[in-house]
Amino acid sequence: MKRYIFRIKRFNPETDQAPYWQDFEVKLEPMERLLDGLLRIKEEQDGSLTFRRSCAHGICGSCAMKINGRNRLACQTLAKDLPDRVEIEPLQAYPVIKDLVVDMEPFFSKNEEVMPYLINNNPPPERERLQSPDEQKRLVESITCIMCGSCTSACPVYWADRQYLGPSALLKAYRFIFDSRDQATQERLKRIIHSHGLWRCHSIFNCVEVCPKEIDITSHIAALKRFALRKGLKG
Amino acid sequence: MYVHNYDTVIIGSGLAGLCAALEAKNAGTVAVLAKLYPTRCHSTAAQGGIAAALGNEEPDSPEWHFYDTVKGSDFLGDQDAIEVMCEDAIRTVVELEHMGVPFSRIPEGKIAQRRFGGHTREFGAAPVRRACYSADRTGHAIVFALYEQCMLKGVEFFSEFHVLDIVVEEGRCQGVLAMEIKTGKLHAFQAKATLVASGGYGRVFKTTSNALASTGDCLGMLFNRGVPLQDMEFFQFHPTGIYGLGILITEGARGEGGVLRNSRGERFMERYAPTIKDLAPRDMVSRAILTEIKEGRGIDGKDYVYLDLTHVPRKNIEERLPEISSFCKIYLGIDPAEEPIPVLPTAHYAMGGIPTDVDGRVLRDEKGETIEGLYAAGECACVSVHGANRLGCNSLLDTVVFGRRAGRAINKELKGLRQGNIKKEIVNQVFEEIDRLLNSKGKEKIGKIRKQLQQKMMEHCSVFRTEEHLRMLLNELKNIKERYRDIGLKDTSRAFNTELLEAIELGHLITISEVIAESALRRTESRGAHYREDFPKRDDENWLKHTLAFKKNGSIEFAYKPVRITKFQPEERKY
Known part of the structure; x- marks a missing residue:
């Protein structure tokens, strides 16, 4: 297990004026997915973290997001390929609904x-x-x-x-x-x-x-x- | 609160829902509600193919398909329904092709076909090429074609609407209450006809090929409303999930020549199914893999075996199995043409579900009485064409054949159905439940409870079962229910509150798990996917019958109904 910092861009339309960054610490095995990290944060640290996901193996198309500056599927991005600090943002150019969820x-x-x-x-x-x-x-x-x-x-x-x-x-x-x-x-x-x-x-x-x-x-x-x-x- | 009135409301945008929508649109207005964007449904994950005896590559017949499906079901499938499905298969696939599905082709331009588990020629003589495919993305190809046809036809889609209740009241279905996820607002959809096509519930298990959204919400809702659930003890474990992840590697890999090997390099399926070997039905292959592991022949003494494709020509792998090759590269870092794939059975498909007749009408009891205005099709339904074990490629066929038939039945019956009316009290109950959940301040986290549930279902109720383990599971479930009553949510907002939705889904997962465990405990025999180590033989004298579980006075009660046998008498199931 390796320790990662996920720096996530957050926004709740009901309480926030503007988006802000929040850091989470999460541990992942090398072959685990970035999506596993997000799910773990939601399960264990902050249930309000919001993102789309479904199939978790690259066929439904739900979990596209900007990961360290590049659009990728969270379910196809493995921990072994990530640096210690990972910046995660919603896809750009679409209106943000909440956290990593955009209006498609x-x-x-x-x-x-x-x-x-x-x-x-x-x-x-x-x-x-x-x-x-x-x-x-x-x-x-x-x-x-x-x-x-x-x-x-x-x-x-x-x-x-x-x-x-x-x-x-x-x-x-x-x-x-x-x-x-x-x-x-x-x-x-x-x-x-x-x-x-x-x-x-x-x-x-x-x-x-x-x-x-x-x-x-x-x-x-x-x-x-x-x-x-x-x-x-x-x- | 928004109120909509439609002739037909369909829950689910997978293959069954889309097929039904295309038909129902011929008779009136149709709304399809989906908790994801429509093409993100789990039907897109279907890889290997759709079964139809086209005979494009070698002689085949619907009667052989019929026999194979009955035998595959371990004789629990209803033969009138299976005959309907297999007879309609050719027309179905041809119609899909006409709608634009980009099937793979053979040189003369016809649809290509490959071998699949349990599909044989001449009543079990040898494997037959019956699976029509679009590489290993068949479900994806069909979903898009059908969704696009629905768009053309003017079917209305309500994307990211999460169904909260299916209102069955005064002996009929009145419609559906749903939450618009983006805003958190409640919508009532009153309908003459409501069709449930909400898919499977593999997420009751820890290791599964199913999407995170496959939580069986609608089964939980209907069960709570007094609708029975049929044959819930039969849950299919697919033999070849990627070790550690559960991601599916299609049976088509074995259809293209892949074989399973243990730590000695032995092709062990030769011992378990001498005639069709690696293409035996899934229940048998899954048990064989776990038996090899139990007896110490897992790879390096660990709990997996190899799926070996290294002798399959690279060109075939690249052209016919590109998706699973890509999974192997992404998730395992291996090239399947060079190295074997570590696999372990993964929870895959629910044979059980909402009981229906061959036209999708939902049955309220063992006598076959229907519920006015309520229909179901696809994995959530139990017709039953799969009985105790489904054959590969028959699920896509089931969704398309019975989705269409349900849509046609709705067409015929719409004139005689009143517009549904959802009473204020019901709406208020749902409002209150949502408020209660949003304000829950208990000490338990839903993620932890879900994990415990999935872990315990896996431990006690997967491929091998015993009375002792099932009783332990039921005790655990009591504890899990207690903990669920004491959950706390962090997210109190209305807009896109996925924590709230997960809390609702968890409630249904718990309900379904209980029904599975109780149904499994009662069936004291082994048949298809339900294997009881304490009752290892099939018992036709006592158990050639379907289970129906009902919720009555807060507990689960059971009734049984006979299997409909028209042509093939039960025989010993050997391959």
Whole structure:
């Protein structure tokens, strides 16, 4: 067991004027998660410490937060990789609700703008629609997104323009535009090509750096850009 | 206090709830309440696949699937319901594909399929490729497709709404009381039809693959309202949880050729299930692993064995098992193509739950009387298709088939149902309970009580059980209940008070644990996941029946009902 100081940014909307930092001492085994530390603090020291969590193994997307300056999932960050002092803050660029909990609505609502559902108006065949393994593989990274919000929160373009669709919503657009079964390419392109859309991405790669599922988001957005150019859509 | 009126209110945004919502929306307004953001539901953690006898990779038939499920259930599953599920499986998976689920594919473009525990061809002759998958993120892929379809269809979602009570009064369900977590405000959702699709409750155990949110709140609420809980003694331990963490390593790893090995390097499942070996059903594999450990053949004398994938081609691991490979790298620092994975059984799936018929109608007693306006589907429900032990890939199938059927039943029955009416007294009771909890100043911390509960359930009521241990557990539970009455909360605010929610969840965990322990104590036989060391044989003469636990006058009473056997007579369960 090693001793760590968790320096946590706290805010209770009912009692605090502004956020403040609070230090907690917590002991962790090397292979324990930062999330285990937060749970231990909540159980043993301060029941009011507030954060989201659920699956605890990187698939539900609840526990994204800023850990020593970088967006990560608390459940995928191991103690052995942490320094003695760890600064923990809510994801930036989303409104804070309480402690490490932010309002994700601005993030989720962007997704709805790109028509995130398969559209195919042909009468469904009796069995599955055919899709080659290569066509399916093209989607594999994009369908791995868990909507944790780390990418958009780390994107400087989003910091400057809160109407910007952001990496996650553009990745979602990719997931359907490049699905061989989908027929709404034109309409979907219209939804992403506007002054707060596809061409606002300046390939800064922050999203790729923070993605807990290691999705190469910027490359996917670049593929969308090339596709749009071929269609003569320059924004 | 906000009052909403909907035709249908659904609790839970996992696969069962989403499927039901898509159907119920055809007949009227639908609200889905979820205590997390909808796509954070635990269905997303399902890895390996969904079972359907598509026959894409080799010959298969729904009848073989039917037989395997009955045998897997140790003959406790109701065969009429199992037949419904297996017959509907092909249509179900095809429909999911049409909705956009990105299944993995075989070269000719059809859905890819792999082997899974207990699924065989020709009534047990050899393993069969029946699991349809999207790498090892199948649940995640299906959840997103269904959620996206719900958005398109105009289903209304109330995200981060924590249900506090399901109001069953005057012989029917009136609706639901819930707290908006962000503000702490109470909302009443009055409905013609209420569907419970709230998922599992693996968090009664210390080591579990289940999410922290899997606390079975709705089962506790309904039980307190007099609704019975069925077959609660049957809880599945998945053989391959990551040692020390309980994180699931899909059975698909063995479906792709992985094998279990003990400290001698021996493929020990050959001794326990000579025909299908590592692909035996989960109850048998979990017992085999723990037997190996008990007899001193754990790795380095410790309490784990190895899941060995080192002989599986790296390309297959990377393409078909990327998620579990990533878990191994993150949580163990190993590459599963190079090194074996240390595993130990982990609490995984509740076979028991809220009794329903094949259309999701909740049953109030052993005679099969229903409760007007109340439906249930998915892991929280007990149809019963899994009986004493569920086969892998049948849970996703269960949620989608029976979620849809419940939604369709609601469609048909909506016209005959009155709008629910939640009385002021009930609202006041819930208000008072919340205030009482918020102001509790006792000396006990909820985290400590929860830990003790989970520890004791693990010690006395997991894979192996005895009367002595179950009685010790019931004593412990008495003590835990006492301590729970004396809790103190630090957080007294209304907004996003997760300490308050955890206190409420803990109350339900305690209730459910008691029902599990009492049900397990009474069943003096071994069947499927319920193994009594003091009664090691299955006893069809006395126990080929379902348990129903009721809360009456503050204590738990029991009734039993027969298993519905239509086609396959009970036989010795060998693999």
